[in-house]
Amino acid sequence: MSPLQRSALLTSRSRGERSEPAAATIEARRGSPGQQAQAARTSYITIEGLSKSFGPHVVYDNFDLTLPEGKFISIFGPNGCGKSTLINLISGLMPFDAGRVLYDGKTIRQTRISYVFQNYREALFPWLRAIDNIRYPLRIAGLSRKQQDRKVEELLSTFEVKINLDAYPYQLSGGQQQTVSILRALITEPEVLFLDEPFSALDYEMTLFMREQLQKIFMKTRTTMVLVSHDLEEAVQLADKVLLLTRSPTRIAEIIDVDLPWPRDTGIVTSPRFLEFKSHCLEVFRREAALR
16 A cells, blocks of 8 residues: 555544544534534634754744635645645644644544545555545445445535446546545545645646536535645635745745635636736745745
């Protein structure tokens, strides 16, 4: 099992003291849409005093950040500034040297977290069919086959999935494999979904399609999503907030509120308002990238 496949077990964990949550945790209802909306208005991701170094190289030093839950947040910044490192730290994939991370007052271990990797070829289990990759977190959580089938059917009925789910990963296109990865991440009804450059290995046509699919998922579930992207157009198109980072030791250069209406199709990227947001983000990026 590769490191990415081991990390994919995040999608099956409630992050409690036990390594595998009881089935009841997975089965717990998330409340009515009104209750979810209320939670989104009042809950926050709080990062306090976060520090992380790799040998002599300091990436984060006493880093603080507060972000609202129930929003789509993208992270953008100069190469090597620690974008992926940040989501690896706050998702629990990587230990930090100091600080704490809270999700609406709960620790990482107490929060249902899922993660979608950029390398879908290593993230999926090649010996399992697509449908079995999706149901894998439920099997690890101890749900019966009947419970697994019911939850998979509920998930697939919510989204337009035109994939042969009886196929093995090698029989699917890159976009189809990444769709399977996203569905597997959603099967546990995560409170927070992290996405690390999920479309970077796809061609442009498939990238545009996957952006639309991800928007549909976000609009239906209002799951908190945190996206790392190297594509500024993508970062702005998909986000409620764009988090712009400095070079390391990393700080917040600026947080941009993107108040464009949802959904945001491909036509929006040429609109004057979109270009205004993108131009401002690019100005901040150039300023920070020029600093050494």
